[in-house]
Amino acid sequence: MKYLEEFQNPDLAVRLLDDIRATVTRPWALMEVCGGQTHSIIRHGIDQLLPEQIELIHGPGCPVCVTPLEVIDKALEIASRPDVVFCSFGDMLRVPGSGRDLFRVRAAGGDVRVVYSPLDALRLAREHPDKEVVFFGIGFETTAPPNAMAVHQAARLGIRNFSMLVSHVRVPPAIEAIMQSPDCRVDAFLAAGHVCSVMGTGEYPELAERFEVPIVVTGFEPLDILEGVRRAVRMLERGEPGVENAYPRAVRPEGNPAARAMLADVFEVTDRAWRGIGTIPGSGWRLAERYREFDAEHRFSVAGIDTREPAECRSGEVLQGLLKPHQCEAFGTTCTPRTPLGATMVSSEGACAAYYLYRRLGGTPATVEATPVG
Template structure:
């Protein structure tokens, strides 16, 4: 298949669903790692078309959602400074910090700008040599290479008024943390194809073997998800726990060597806090020592941050797969996309946003007859 619409073919979807129904003999709990996959699942009702025995658990795969509150508050403090032009992708502007968000800072007079690439922020720095330009660098392994390349370019060009506020996280340590949790019910993972397109699959075999869980790399269209579920269920039923690449059109075992080389040059692995989860060892990146002058936290020395999460928000439990969004008492009432309590409601990849957008507002509806996913 060559075209996106082929990966939404209802006849092929029915055939995959039939195979899954014919294969499963006992309950299984699968976690999709990526928030983009969660939105595909909820939008197309894939979770309702699967056999009752197959449960899809939503994982912490939304980079906006797991950016820790302390980093959000640091961003707000830096963005409020008159000498700063603060640049970010648009999905971060409404993520709530303690009491306000970046939209609020802009409304108060802060120079907060939406950009579409970190290179846009670097260009703004070139055009405004008398201002400090900060780019909010968040995300998983997919967005880290262009951010690393931008810092590399800033040093090469001698642009000293540019810096990066870094909050990058890594998927494999998160899987490790999930499996070590005493409340874990996950028996297999659907791994994020775009992450593996950068990093490859080299870190996953040890995880699969250590925790005896299948890990199947999948894409983001309905048939990608269903094929990933099919392969995962077949492994579980056979008692196997291997890494399987169901997304070969984008993923190679070695990943993207050029992108990985850039990451190794600019970043170094560090412990990282995840919002609603806590600190996960070696789960993030920070700028390497030779690039430390471009680290916004180092440059602006923000201290005295006192973070306060809304008491009614249970986004942490949603991110850990312990709670479905509609099971939170605040969901759809005091917490909506217009008045979000947590990042999972405002992010375009957040599980709460998916449930609200596609009207999963109450208890899970009854399973539907498998007719179409388009």
């Protein structure tokens, strides 16, 4: 509670906002990378409190949202098999595949279970040796270490009826792809603090220098975000690209060495498709060759999947920061949390879900007032 009270202090928020207003002299577009930051921004109306010269662009920082449709359909195929116990975090169950989701697979008799850790799935594999237990391993660098640990433990303990369907993605290559896009209008980035708590900040200086942009590592509470914006605007106004850590209570330059060592042992870098965006070189992880027997995609030989995105869904443009959720014609009408067209409407970090929950059509907050945070 101490941090919640300190980092939601409305008096401090006003002071930060005053500093930002006194600093900014021209329009700037800042992209927050993480979907958790997006939800905090929309929930507290931070984007509406900032000076009109500053626009916050929502980036592809929701791992559920960018999990490619082909992988979702492979998960549905595997989960439908009678000898499989399919384990996943809860936010994946409503993500639509080409024609159904994991909830519908479970309703049709599939053994689909919500777990809170990949080690829960490993425990199920030990308790049910007659079943194939599959864990859906998705996420950015934050969820990758425990998933790697689960595979490492399965190999160490000889648990052969456990496997993982892996769709991990990495943040730095996504930033690079955004900056290389001909439609890019991002002037600075608010980098995800939880990712950097694992991986450190070592990959960002080269990106900041090459693309001449400020990158500020930022937390998730309202004051964290305002401080990140304040630092980014100051760097932009001075014309100084670079990397600053505005989240030192959680992020060290070297990150978490033990977690990084586990990742290096279990995973290897690979090209990865991002839903609504396309393939980004070197942007993902897959199981290393010595752990390939635990790769569910390899074990179950799922191939020939026919994927079909709804034509009216524009979540790819939302994920690239080209479109605000309420600017999509389907938002709040044919696309709702009960009838989602894309993952951005049902994920707990999806931008469309944030707008639907806190702000409906026209940009007016629906459940909170546009007042200083707190």
